[in-house]
Amino acid sequence: MSEQESAGLYLVLLSVHGLIRGHNTELGRDADTGGQVKYVIELARALAAHPDVERVDLITRQVIDPRVDADYAEPLEELAPGAFIVRLPCGPRRYLRKEVLWPHLDSLADAVLQHTRQVGRRPDVIHSHYADAGYVGTRVAQLLGVPLIHTGHSLGRVKHERLLESGIKESTIENQYNMSQRIEAEEIVLGNAALVVVSTNQEVEEQYSQYENYHRKRMQVIPPGVDLERFHRPHRFEKMAHLESVLERFLADPGKPLIFALSRADPRKNIATLIRAYGENAELREAANLLVIAGNRDDIRSMEKGAAEVLDEMLLLIDRYDLHGQIAYPKHHEPNDVPEYYRLAAQRHGVFVNPALTEPFGLTLIEAAASGLPIVATNDGGPRDIVAFCKNGQLVDPLDADAIGEALLAAVSDRPRWRQWSRNGMKGVLAHYSWEGHVNKYLREVRKILRSPRPSAPSRTSPSRLPGIDRLLVCDIDNTLLGDPDGLQDLLTELQAAGQNVGFAVATGRRLDSALQVLRQWKVPTPDLLITAVGSEIYYGNGLIVDTGWHSHINYRWKPEAIREAMSEVPGLRLQPRTEQREFKISYFADPKTMPSIREIRRHLRKLDLHLKLIYSHGAYLDLLPIRASKGLAVRYLAMKWNIPQEALLVAGDSGNDEEMLTGNTLGVVVGNFSDELERLRGQPRVYFAEQAYARGVLEGIHAYNFFESIRIPEET
Numbered sequence: 001m002s003e004q005e006s007a008g009l010y011l012v013l014l015s016v017h018g019l020i021r022g023h024n025t026e027l028g029r030d031a032d033t034g035g036q037v038k039y040v041i042e043l044a045r046a047l048a049a050h051p052d053v054e055r056v057d058l059i060t061r062q063v064i065d066p067r068v069d070a071d072y073a074e075p076l077e078e079l080a081p082g083a084f085i086v087r088l089p090c091g092p093r094r095y096l097r098k099e100v101l102w103p104h105l106d107s108l109a110d111a112v113l114q115h116t117r118q119v120g121r122r123p124d125v126i127h128s129h130y131a132d133a134g135y136v137g138t139r140v141a142q143l144l145g146v147p148l149i150h151t152g153h154s155l156g157r158v159k160h161e162r163l164l165e166s167g168i169k170e171s172t173i174e175n176q177y178n179m180s181q182r183i184e185a186e187e188i189v190l191g192n193a194a195l196v197v198v199s200t201n202q203e204v205e206e207q208y209s210q211y212e213n214y215h216r217k218r219m220q221v222i223p224p225g226v227d228l229e230r231f232h233r234p235h236r237f238e239k240m241a242h243l244e245s246v247l248e249r250f251l252a253d254p255g256k257p258l259i260f261a262l263s264r265a266d267p268r269k270n271i272a273t274l275i276r277a278y279g280e281n282a283e284l285r286e287a288a289n290l291l292v293i294a295g296n297r298d299d300i301r302s303m304e305k306g307a308a309e310v311l312d313e314m315l316l317l318i319d320r321y322d323l324h325g326q327i328a329y330p331k332h333h334e335p336n337d338v339p340e341y342y343r344l345a346a347q348r349h350g351v352f353v354n355p356a357l358t359e360p361f362g363l364t365l366i367e368a369a370a371s372g373l374p375i376v377a378t379n380d381g382g383p384r385d386i387v388a389f390c391k392n393g394q395l396v397d398p399l400d401a402d403a404i405g406e407a408l409l410a411a412v413s414d415r416p417r418w419r420q421w422s423r424n425g426m427k428g429v430l431a432h433y434s435w436e437g438h439v440n441k442y443l444r445e446v447r448k449i450l451r452s453p454r455p456s457a458p459s460r461t462s463p464s465r466l467p468g469i470d471r472l473l474v475c476d477i478d479n480t481l482l483g484d485p486d487g488l489q490d491l492l493t494e495l496q497a498a499g500q501n502v503g504f505a506v507a508t509g510r511r512l513d514s515a516l517q518v519l520r521q522w523k524v525p526t527p528d529l530l531i532t533a534v535g536s537e538i539y540y541g542n543g544l545i546v547d548t549g550w551h552s553h554i555n556y557r558w559k560p561e562a563i564r565e566a567m568s569e570v571p572g573l574r575l576q577p578r579t580e581q582r583e584f585k586i587s588y589f590a591d592p593k594t595m596p597s598i599r600e601i602r603r604h605l606r607k608l609d610l611h612l613k614l615i616y617s618h619g620a621y622l623d624l625l626p627i628r629a630s631k632g633l634a635v636r637y638l639a640m641k642w643n644i645p646q647e648a649l650l651v652a653g654d655s656g657n658d659e660e661m662l663t664g665n666t667l668g669v670v671v672g673n674f675s676d677e678l679e680r681l682r683g684q685p686r687v688y689f690a691e692q693a694y695a696r697g698v699l700e701g702i703h704a705y706n707f708f709e710s711i712r713i714p715e716e717t
Contacts, residue, residue, distance in 0.1 A: 008054030009446070011047055012116070012123040014133035014140075015040040016090070016108065017098035020060045021071045022079040025335050028264045028295025030304060032098050035363045036153045039224055040129055041079065046225065046435040048083035052443060055082050057119070059112055061101070062087035065094040086115060092716050097304070099178050101132055103684070106664035109139040110646040113636065114665075117643075122146055125446055127197075129153060131182045134189030142628040143636050145553055147194040147449045152203075154360055156183040157210045162268070162358060187213050191557075191611040192627060194449045197442070199223050199361035200385045207360070207381075212606035220445050223385070225435030226366045233372035233426060234343035243337060243344055247291065252325035257288040257412040258350035260341060260373070262364050265294040265307040265314075270355045270378075272313050273401050277355075279321030281405035288350065288412045290327040293341070297331050342371035349418055351376055351411040355398045359383055366433045369425030374418055376407045390428025392421045466528060466540070469503035471648040471707065474531075474635055474661065475698060477508040477515060479654045480671050482522050487696035492524065494699065498708040505529035505638070507631040507651075507661060509615075509623070511582070512539060529638060534615055534623050534657070535631040536584035538638065550637060554584055557611045558626040566608050570601055573622060586624040590616065598622075615657065632660025650707050652698045654678070662687055667713070669701030685714040 018032040019025075022041060026033050044058040058079070063072040071077070072095075077085040088111040091104025116122060127149040128137030134150050141148035156179055163173050173179050190196065190213035198204055198221050208214050247254045259278070263269035271294060278290045292314065297303060300311050318327055333341075345352065345368075352368035354377040361382035365375050369386070375393035377383035387393055394407045411418065473495065475481040482488065495504060504527045508515050512532045519526070526541040536554065538547035563586060567573060572595025576587040596604075598616050605612065613630060615623040639649055646665035653662055653670065656677035662668035667686055670678050673693035681687045688704050690697035706712040 008052055009124045010055045010121055011053060012126045013040055013044055013056065013058045014126065014137050015058065015129040016061050016132045016136065017101060019068060019072055020085060022077055022085060031264055031266050031306060034264050036129060038363060042227060042435060044083045045080045046439045048080050050439050050443060057084050057086045059086045059088060061090040061108065063095045068095050088112065088115060098132055102178055102181055105132060105135050109136045110665035112136065112140045113143060113640060114646065124450060125149055128189065131156060131185045135185040138189050138192045141192065142633060143640060148192055149195045149197060150189050150193040151197045152186065155207050156186055158207050158358065187211060191606065193218060195220060195445055197222050200382050202381045202384055203360055212603045215609055222438055222441050223433055224361065224363060225438040226370050226429060226433050228370060228434065230339045231342065231367045231370040234347045238343065240340045240344050243340055246330050247328050250328035251289050258345040258348045259288050259290045259353055259408055260345040260350055261353050262293045265310040267306060267310055268357050270357050270398050271310060272317060273398065274353060274355045274404065275314060275317045277401040277404035279317060279323055280401060281409060284405050284409040285326055287409060292327065292329045293333055296333065342368050342373050346371050346373040349412065351408060353408060354378060354383065355404055357398050362386060366429055370429040372422040372426055374411055374421035374425065376411055389432045390425050392425030392428060466503060466642050468500055470501045472503040472505055472644050474505045474507055474649060474651045476653040476658050477506050477510065477518065479673060480652050480698065481506065481695055483694035484696060487694050488522060491695040491699045502708060503528045505531065507531040507635065509534045509657065512537065531631055531634045533582050533585045534625055535634045536582060536625050536629040538634055554626040554628040556626065556628050558584065559610060560586060563610055563612060563624060566605055566610055571595060584626055584629055588622040590620055590622045592619050630660055635661050647713050648711065650702065650705060652701060667705050669698055671697030685716055
């Protein structure tokens with residue numbers, strides 16, 4: 001038995017956006033620092049406490065920014081014995097909202113790979129949270145050959161639908177939220193994940209079912225837990241003097257029952273409708289006070305636009321209904337205040353209200369229930385399951401202000417029912433929503449996944465000079481390496497003079513025999529490595545030995561016969577000759593006049609549970625590859641196998657099919673004769689746009705990075 005097999009589980013959680021730390025979590029600070037942050041922190045702690053788990057790494061983005069606390073710059077933070085927050089560089093140092101992180105996620109994937117190398121063992125499982133982490137997790141899991149688990153938290157297709165319903169234009173949604181990129185990332189992660197963890201049946205039936213890669217068999221409902229040490233019923237004579245003094249600043253009669261709302265200042269949380277419901281119901285205003293905690297703020301004018309608009313509208317409605325003396329809306333609260341607010345509201349026979357437009361789960365509802373506080377919540381997602389399990393409140397239409405007001409009035413007015421709901425909630429949480437129960441069910445599913453065969457880690461089996469190199473030059477062949485005979489000769493001369501520590505590789509869409517033929521024609525020595533057939537094959541130049549480990553690796557979910565059968569139904573496609581078909585590549589001639597769009601073909605395959613990459617080129621050819629195969633992934637696989645740091649890979653290309661190689665933590669060179677689709681990479685610090693074309697452009701990039709000597713690595717700004 002290997003050391004890894006005998007050790008406890010090593011689990012990696014990925015949660016990219018927001019501000020994540022183990023103490024004084026700034027929940028509600030912005031739209032990105034909410035329930036997901038709390039969930040992943042508590043999940044990491046609960047997993048690490050299980051005897052079968054040795055280590056849990058919660059990996060997130062490192063933020064070095066004077067506008068936020070210095071805690072978020074620390075590379076490592078211990079959450080609990082065996083549980084760590086690991087912060088890795090990802091794009092600019094400053095804090096960024098999640099919608100603008102997409103161009104930097106390849107770099108984070110490379111950094112995660114480097115981190116696992118430093119730990120010294122492959123994770124048993126990678127668990128990604130939200131679409132951005134799903135994108136990163138898919139790439140890392142593909143390269144490491146480990147199972148991927150995913151939790152969406154919220155889904156792009158659902159949000160897109162809601163935004164359209166609210167009257168926002170399609171173009172505005174795309175510009176503000178990068179929605180098409182997010183949805184495609186979600187489709188890809190669903191096609192790769194061994195398990196999708198959801199909180200409610202409604203997520204499965206009404207939300208994930210909208211996706212092409214929806215397959216019920218890979219989805220498991222495991223509701224999150226709640227920390228029952230922090231969230232509990234109030235003690236009989238418990239005093240919360242600090243909070244009482246805060247409320248006394250706002251309320252004329254602070255002893256009334258307290259309607260408590262807690263959320264981010266986000267339009268989806270529907271705070272305005274709650275205030276209308278309260279303001280327009282005179283009987284409710286007489287019976288109870290309203291407490292709204294909408295994150296922390298100093299100056300609304302300095303906040304991001306969405307949050308500022310929510311708070312501006314809240315203040316205008318308070319003034320419109322003249323709610324002064326009846327509503328409290330404190331500017332600041334500490335994380336430790338939240339459990340006390342629940343208990344204070346329960347002590348005063350109040351109710352917790354969540355009027356969000358949509359609520360995938362609603363962790364605050366579980367916290368309120370554990371504290372003995374009945375709930376009134378939106379009739380959606382998580383609240384449906386929570387009320388069904390706990391029988392501790394009422395569901396309402398979040399767009400019906402009158403119904404919300406009536407439900408709140410009934411909740412605070414009927415004292416016998418209030419007591420029954422309070423008792424039911426505490427019992428229901430204990431039975432259905434403990435972290436211990438969550439982790440036990442989670443690990444049962446993990447063990448099922450791990451029983452299936454797993455590919456072995458990359459091993460060095462091929463005789464070559466690769467073990468002695470410390471850097472690697474990788475060039476696309478056509479229109480990058482080749483095209484200028486004199487420039488090519490200059491490049492080869494400098495490459496030979498660089499010494500034995502510099503390796504040379506090519507990455508091409510050509511077959512091996514075609515690649516070797518054209519290299520011989522241009523008098524290029526056989527490279528140390530050849531990545532051919534659009535990244536589906538790897539050969540070692542010394543004897544042209546095939547990397548069988550790569551074949552084992554990319555065989556994941558590759559079903560060529562089923563794919564050919566499914567593609568036979570697609571018009572406008574004709575199989576290319578047998579010489580162009582490879583074990584891990586199926587190639588077609590394509591007639592753009594009669595074939596469906598690539599989007600439609602992809603949707604057709606996904607619905608048949610067939611997962612692969614489609615590469616359409618020159619308006620005439622369509623290549624189908626395994627989901628783990630590409631030139632970019634092959635380059636990183638080789639870097640892992642031969643222990644070459646990402647920063648010691650210089651990758652040169654000219655067209656869109658080279659983009660995956662060029663992005664991330666590698667050093668990229670775009671030659672001067674590049675295709676327009678690469679223009680969008682301009683400005684990225686590790687992508688150098690050469691003025692010269694072909695091999696002279698490659699050489700220009702080599703000099704810019706000082707690649708053959710002491711490598712110069714550009715810094716993110």
